[in-house]
Amino acid sequence: MKRQFPLLLVFLSGVFMVIQYFVPAGFSEKAYEFLIDWTIIIGIFALALGIWSLVRVSYHKIKTGHPDAKYSMVTLAGLALMLFFGFQFPGYDYKEVYRASQARDYIATNFNNAGAAATEKVFLPENDTLSIDVATLRAELPQFADSVEHWVELFQTSDWFEGADNEAEDLAAVTAAAEELRAMVAQYDGVSRADTATLTALGAQISGISERGAEAANRLDGITDVYPFTGGLESYMFRAFFEHIMIPIQATMFSLLAFYIASAAYRAFRARNLLSTVLLIAAFIVMARVLEMGPLTDLVNKLSAWVLLVPNLAAKRAIWIGVGLGIVATSLKVILGIERSYLGRD
Amino acid sequence: MEEVKRQGPKNFNEKLMSMDRRWVFLVLGVVVIAALLTGIKAPLSITQEVRDVYNFVEGLKEGDNLLVAIDYDPNAKAELHPMAYAILEQAMAKKLKVITLTLSQNGAGMAEQVVRDVVDSVSTYHGFSPEYGKDYVFLGYRPYYALVILGMGQNFRIPYPTDYYTTPLDSLPMMRRIQNYNQVTGVIDITGSNVADAWVANANGRYGVKVALGLTGVSAADYYPFYQSKQIFGLMGGMKGAAEYEKLTDNPGLAMEAMGVQTYAHLVIIAFILIGNIGFFLDKRARKQRGEAV
Amino acid sequence: MVPLDQLLWQAFAVFLTLSVLSFLYKDNAFYKFAEHIVVGVSAGYFVIILYYNGLRPNLFDHLFEQNTWDPKAGQLYYIVPLLLGLIMWARFSKKWSWISRYPIALYIGIATGVSIPLEMKNRVIEQVRGTVLETGFDFGKTGMLGLPSGVWDVVLVVLVVCSLIYFFFSKEHKGWFGGIAKVGIYTLMIGFGASFGYTVMARLSLFIDRVQFVKNWVELLIK
Numbered sequence: 101m102k103r104q105f106p107l108l109l110v111f112l113s114g115v116f117m118v119i120q121y122f123v124p125a126g127f128s129e130k131a132y133e134f135l136i137d138w139t140i141i142i143g144i145f146a147l148a149l150g151i152w153s154l155v156r157v158s159y160h161k162i163k164t165g166h167p168d169a170k171y172s173m174v175t176l177a178g179l180a181l182m183l184f185f186g187f188q189f190p191g192y193d194y195k196e197v198y199r200a201s202q203a204r205d206y207i208a209t210n211f212n213n214a215g216a217a218a219t220e221k222v223f224l225p226e227n228d229t230l231s232i233d234v235a236t237l238r239a240e241l242p243q244f245a246d247s248v249e250h251w252v253e254l255f256q257t258s259d260w261f262e263g264a265d266n267e268a269e270d271l272a273a274v275t276a277a278a279e280e281l282r283a284m285v286a287q288y289d290g291v292s293r294a295d296t297a298t299l300t301a302l303g304a305q306i307s308g309i310s311e312r313g314a315e316a317a318n319r320l321d322g323i324t325d326v327y328p329f330t331g332g333l334e335s336y337m338f339r340a341f342f343e344h345i346m347i348p349i350q351a352t353m354f355s356l357l358a359f360y361i362a363s364a365a366y367r368a369f370r371a372r373n374l375l376s377t378v379l380l381i382a383a384f385i386v387m388a389r390v391l392e393m394g395p396l397t398d399l400v401n402k403l404s405a406w407v408l409l410v411p412n413l414a415a416k417r418a419i420w421i422g423v424g425l426g427i428v429a430t431s432l433k434v435i436l437g438i439e440r441s442y443l444g445r446d
Numbered sequence: 447m448e449e450v451k452r453q454g455p456k457n458f459n460e461k462l463m464s465m466d467r468r469w470v471f472l473v474l475g476v477v478v479i480a481a482l483l484t485g486i487k488a489p490l491s492i493t494q495e496v497r498d499v500y501n502f503v504e505g506l507k508e509g510d511n512l513l514v515a516i517d518y519d520p521n522a523k524a525e526l527h528p529m530a531y532a533i534l535e536q537a538m539a540k541k542l543k544v545i546t547l548t549l550s551q552n553g554a555g556m557a558e559q560v561v562r563d564v565v566d567s568v569s570t571y572h573g574f575s576p577e578y579g580k581d582y583v584f585l586g587y588r589p590y591y592a593l594v595i596l597g598m599g600q601n602f603r604i605p606y607p608t609d610y611y612t613t614p615l616d617s618l619p620m621m622r623r624i625q626n627y628n629q630v631t632g633v634i635d636i637t638g639s640n641v642a643d644a645w646v647a648n649a650n651g652r653y654g655v656k657v658a659l660g661l662t663g664v665s666a667a668d669y670y671p672f673y674q675s676k677q678i679f680g681l682m683g684g685m686k687g688a689a690e691y692e693k694l695t696d697n698p699g700l701a702m703e704a705m706g707v708q709t710y711a712h713l714v715i716i717a718f719i720l721i722g723n724i725g726f727f728l729d730k731r732a733r734k735q736r737g738e739a740v
Numbered sequence: 741m742v743p744l745d746q747l748l749w750q751a752f753a754v755f756l757t758l759s760v761l762s763f764l765y766k767d768n769a770f771y772k773f774a775e776h777i778v779v780g781v782s783a784g785y786f787v788i789i790l791y792y793n794g795l796r797p798n799l800f801d802h803l804f805e806q807n808t809w810d811p812k813a814g815q816l817y818y819i820v821p822l823l824l825g826l827i828m829w830a831r832f833s834k835k836w837s838w839i840s841r842y843p844i845a846l847y848i849g850i851a852t853g854v855s856i857p858l859e860m861k862n863r864v865i866e867q868v869r870g871t872v873l874e875t876g877f878d879f880g881k882t883g884m885l886g887l888p889s890g891v892w893d894v895v896l897v898v899l900v901v902c903s904l905i906y907f908f909f910s911k912e913h914k915g916w917f918g919g920i921a922k923v924g925i926y927t928l929m930i931g932f933g934a935s936f937g938y939t940v941m942a943r944l945s946l947f948i949d950r951v952q953f954v955k956n957w958v959e960l961l962i963k
Contacts, residue, residue: 103841106845109842109846110848112849113846114852114856117850117853118856121652122857135850136597136605137605137821138821138846139593139847139850139851140593140605141822142824143589144589144795144798144799145825146825146844147589148787148790154779158780168776174773174776175777177780178780178784179780182785182787183787186785186787186788186791205613205617209613210808210809212619213808221622332792333611333788334611342552342781343559345752345753345756345778346778347555347556348953349757349760349775350520350521351950351953353521353775354521358944358947359764361939361940361944362715363470365718365722365940366721366722369723370723371726375929379930384937385934386667386934386938387712387715387937387940389937391713397489402885405493408934409670409674410884410895412930412931413671414931415927415932416671416931417870417871418903418928419668419903420668420671420863421868421904422904422907425864428855428856428860428864430852431855432856435852435853435856443844443845474947475764478944478947479951523949524949524950525945551786554793587793589790592855593850596854607797607801614810617809646862651858652858663938663940663943664935664939667931671870674874675866675871675874676870700952703952707948708944708945711948712944
C-alpha cells in the first residue's frame, strides 16, 4: 500500500496519458479532461503547502529568538495584511457574503446567459459542446429566472447591502423580466430544433426580455456594500500592495544582477584560449547590435543575424534535441518505476 | 605548477585585473543615470523575427480573437512590460477581441496593470473605448501551466470556469463564441520562464494554434531553433525586441527610451572586459619575462 | 494632476527601490526589511490568487454552489480531488506522510505521461524536421552575408550534426570523430556567446527600468 500502489498509479496514469495522445476520442477524451481538471485542483493544495512552510519557519525564528526574528515578524505581518485585504472581511462566510457589484453582475449574467442560450446556443451544430437543444433550453429558462429572483431577494433582505429601498422600481423591473422569462417556456411547446423560423422569433423575444432585465440590473448601482472596506481581488489596498511593494522590490532585487554581470564580465571574461576567444567574439557581435556603429551598423546587423540564425541555432538545436531525449528517457523511467526518488525514503 | 605569492603593493597589471567590484558598480550606475538624463537616442534596426509578429497582428481582421499570455512576474517587468503594452495597444486599437491571461504566479497584477493602462490609452488616442467582456477579457491565473494550456485546447472552461474576477465565462459575450484554440487566431506568449516551452509544445504541438514568443534577453537566443522550424511564427528578444515593436507600432515607450541608455551601458561592460583582458595579457607577458609558469 | 495617494504610494515604492539598491554597497537593515516584507506580501498575494483563481471557481463553486451557469454545479465527484488535495497535507505528519504519495503519484504519472509524446515531437522530431525540411537548399537565392542561402542550409545541417556528436560520449573523442566533436564544441561556444551577449542586455535593462521609474517619480513631483 505504501509504495506499490503509488507506483501502480504512476504507471496507469502515465500510460493512459500517452495512449490518449494517440487516441484522442470518446472515453479517452473525457477522461483526459477530467484528469487535467483534477490535477490542477490537487496541485493547488500542494502549492499551499509551501506557504504553510514559510509560516512555520518564520514562527520558529520568532519563538527561538533568532537574530532575524524581527524581520520574520515583518514577513508575517506582510502576509497577514495581504490576507486581510484579499479576503472579503474578517469572519466572512463564503456562502452568505457577496459584494453588491458582484450580486448585480450575477443578475445581469443570468439574463445574458438566457439570451445567449435562446439566440445562439440553440443554433450551434449539435456536436458543439456549447450547444443546447430546445428541451434543455426549456429546462434552463426557469433556472435563470430562479437565480435572478434569488439575488433580488438577497438585495431586499440581506444586511450586507444598503440602499435597496430606493431601488424598488428597478428591482421590480428585474423581477418582472424574470417572470417573463419563466412564461416563455410555454411558448416552446411543440417547437422542434428544426423549426428555425419559430426558434429565431422566440429567441429574439427572449433576447429582448433579457436585455431589459440586464439593463434594469445595471441600474441598481445605488445599492452599496454596508462595509466600505471590502476586500477581494479588486480591493484598493490589495492592488496598492502589489503595485507599490511587490513590483518595486522584486524588480529592483533582480536589477542588482545588472551590476553583478558587469563585475563578472570584468573578472571572468578572459580570452584565455581559442575557445573562450570564440565565445567572446560571438558575445561582442550580439552586444554590438545596440551600439551606434556608424557605417558599420549594417555589417553588424547582418553578422549578428548570422550568428543567431546559423551557429547559435545549430548549437541550441543540438541542446534541445539532447534535452528532449533526456526528458523522454527520464519520464519512461518514472512511469516504469525504475526512477522512484519522488516517493521519498522509507 | 607552483603558485608564486608575492607580498607588498600590487603592480599595475594586478590592479587592472582586480579593482574592487564596487568601482564597477559605481561607474555603471553613474553612466546609466547620466545617459538617461541626457535622453540619448539609439539607432534601431528592425529584425525579421520581430517584424513577423507585427505583420501577423497587423494582418488580423476586426473581431478576430487574439490570445495574449502575460506570463511574467514583476522581476521581468523591465523587458516584457513594454512588449505587452505595445502589442495590446496595437491589438485593441485594431478592434481585435483580446483574451489575456497569466500563468505566472505573480503575473495577475502585471496583466491587470497592462490591460488597464492600455484600455485607457486606446480610449484616449484611438477614439474607441474597449469594453470588458465584449472587446477584451482577463481570464486570470491558474496553477500548473502545462496542464492549463492543454485544458484550454479542449475547452477554455476546463481550467477557466470563470475569469479573473470570478465572473462566469459564458456571461462574457465575447467568450460565448470561443470554445478552444480553434476559435483563436493566434497566441502571443510574453514570458521569461519555461512557460514558453509549454506554449510551443502543448498549444502549438498538440493543438496546432499559431504561437509567437516575447522573451527576456536571457532566454531569447535559445528559442531560435523553434523559429526556424516554424513552431513559432515570431520572436521578440529582450528590450531590443520590445523597442523594435514599439517602433513598428509607432508607439514609443520605455523600451525605446531605454535603448539609448543601453548603448552607453554596453560600452561600460565592453570597456571593463577590455580592461580585464589588457591586465590579463600584460600580466601574462610579465610572468613570461620573469620565467614563471603562465 | 496626480492624486495625492498615488504620489505617496509612489514615494514609498521609490524608498523601497533605493533600499534594495543600497545592498550594492553592503547588506543593511533597509535591504533586510524590503527583502522580508516582499516575501510575506508575495505569499499573501499568492494565497488570495490561489483562492479566487483556483480553489473557488474550480472546486468550491462546483461542490457547494448551484449556479445555473455552471455545468459542473453539484457534481459530488469533485470530493475526490478535494480529498486527494487534502491528503497532500499529510506530509507534515511523520506517521501518515506516506499517504501524500497517492496524489503525488497521480500528478507525476499525468505530468510524465503528457510530456513523453509532446517532448518527443517538439524537441526531437520537429527539430530534425526543421533541420532537413525547413531548409530549402536553394543555391540560386541570395541569403545571409551575400552567399546563396543553400550554403547556409548545408552549414546549419553540418553544425547541428557536429554539435550532437559532441554530446555523444559513448565513443572517445579521438581521430576524425574527435575532429567533428571539436567543430561541435566551437559551435556551442558561439551559441553560449550569443546567449551571453543577449543576457548582458537583459540584465542592464532591469537596472535601466528602475532608474526610469525613479526619474518618472521625480518628474511627477516637479510638475
